[in-house]
Amino acid sequence: AQKITQTQPGMFVQEKEAVTLDCTYDTSDQSYGLFWYKQPSSGEMIFLIYQGSYDEQNATEGRYSLNFQKARKSANLVISASQLGDSAMYFCAMRDLEDDKIIFGKGTRLHILP
Amino acid sequence: SQTIHQWPATLVQPVGSPLSLECTVEGTSNPNLYWYRQAAGRGLQLLFYSVGIGQISSEVPQNLSASRPQDRQFILSSKKLLLSDSGFYLCAWTVESGAGELFFGEGSRLTVL
Numbered sequence: 001a002q003k004i005t006q007t008q009p010g011m012f013v014q015e016k017e018a019v020t021l022d023c024t025y026d027t028s029d030q031s032y033g034l035f036w037y038k039q040p041s042s043g044e045m046i047f048l049i050y051q052g053s054y055d056e057q058n059a060t061e062g063r064y065s066l067n068f069q070k071a072r073k074s075a076n077l078v079i080s081a082s083q084l085g086d087s088a089m090y091f092c093a094m095r096d097l098e099d100d101k102i103i104f105g106k107g108t109r110l111h112i113l114p
Numbered sequence: 115s116q117t118i119h120q121w122p123a124t125l126v127q128p129v130g131s132p133l134s135l136e137c138t139v140e141g142t143s144n145p146n147l148y149w150y151r152q153a154a155g156r157g158l159q160l161l162f163y164s165v166g167i168g169q170i171s172s173e174v175p176q177n178l179s180a181s182r183p184q185d186r187q188f189i190l191s192s193k194k195l196l197l198s199d200s201g202f203y204l205c206a207w208t209v210e211s212g213a214g215e216l217f218f219g220e221g222s223r224l225t226v227l
Contacts, residue, residue, distance in 0.1 A: 006157075035215065043202060045218040091158060093216070095208075100146045100165050101173075102208070102216055106157035 002027045004092055004105035012111045013082055020067070021077040021108050023092030031097035034075040036066065039089040039107075048090075051075060053097075087112045116141035120205040120219035127226055133178075133192040135222050137205030140186065145207040147188040148216070149180055152202040164188060200226045 003026040013019045025034065032053045038046040051059045051066045059066045067076040079086055092105040120137040127133060139145050146165050150158040160173045162180035170180050177196060181189045188205060205219040 037216075043221050043223075045204065045206075045216075047215040047217075050215060093158075095216075099171075100208070101160070101163060101171070102148060102206075103160050104150070104158040109155075 002029075002094060002096060002101070002103055004094055004103055006092055006105035006108050008108045009106075010109045010111070012113055014113050015084060016081055019079040019082050019086070019110065021079075021090050021092075021110065023075045023077065023105060025073050025075060025092075025094050027073075027094065027096065029096055029098055033095040033097060034066065034068070035093040035095070035102075036064070036075075036077045037091045037093065037104075038086075039091065041088070045091075049077070082112050084112050084114060086110060116207075116217065118205065118207055118217055118219045120203075120222055122222060123220060125222060125224045127195050127224065129197055129226055130194045133190070133195050133199070133224070135190040135203055135205075135224075137188040137190075137219055138186055139207045142186070142207070142209070144185060145209065147182065148206040148208075149188065149190050150204045150206065152204065154201070158204065161190070195224075195226045197226050200224055 005024045034051045036048040049059050049061045049064045049066050051068045058068050063080045065078045089107045089109050091107045095102045117140045148163045149161040152158050164170050164182045179191050203222045206216045208216045
């Protein structure tokens with residue numbers, strides 16, 4: 001069965017420091033996609049970054065990068081130069097590209113300290 | 115451009131009452147549709163997803179059901195709500211196949227008393 005694991009329930013980071021949010025996944029499928037979403041206190045879900053299982057290069061979007069290690073089944077999110085506005089809940093998700101099922105991890109609550 | 119709407123935004127219901135949450139997508143055809151539930155401060159639990167009209171995959175056997183009567187409409191229902199049904203319900207869509215982000219609605223906050 002597919003599973004997403006985020007082992008950090010909460011993190012406190014000083015402003016301007018880099019942050020790594022951990023995500024490991026379990027699937028027997030060869031074709032899948034990995035996402036990261038940000039959820040501020042307002043509840044909206046904000047898409048950050050996507051990585052396909054066949055993509056050889058790590059995805060990057062501005063200050064966000066996805067450290068994809070396929071053999072270890074990990075897809076960590078790296079936020080460079082953190083800002084106060086980065087304080088939010090962060091979710092890792094996986095899409096099975098064969099049946100289109102999309103599951104999420106339990107999330108990591110990130111607090112950026114001034 | 116594509117948009118997704120879900121309603122109602124907020125709902126307070128007594129235990130044992132029925133439920134209907136609706137979700138509509140505009141500007142695309144044959145989307146994949148998803149219902150998630152988020153308990154307070156917790157992760158997103160996949161409840162149902164649909165890859166086409168009348169095709170519903172259920173992930174959690176409980177007192178909820180879903181229907182897709184039209185291509186871009188997804189409905190979450192219950193005949194009798196439980197206290198444990200309280201939470202934040204999110205509808206989402208994505209393109210029918212391949213890579214692509216999941217687009218979320220504004221969410222519906224349900225409180226069962």
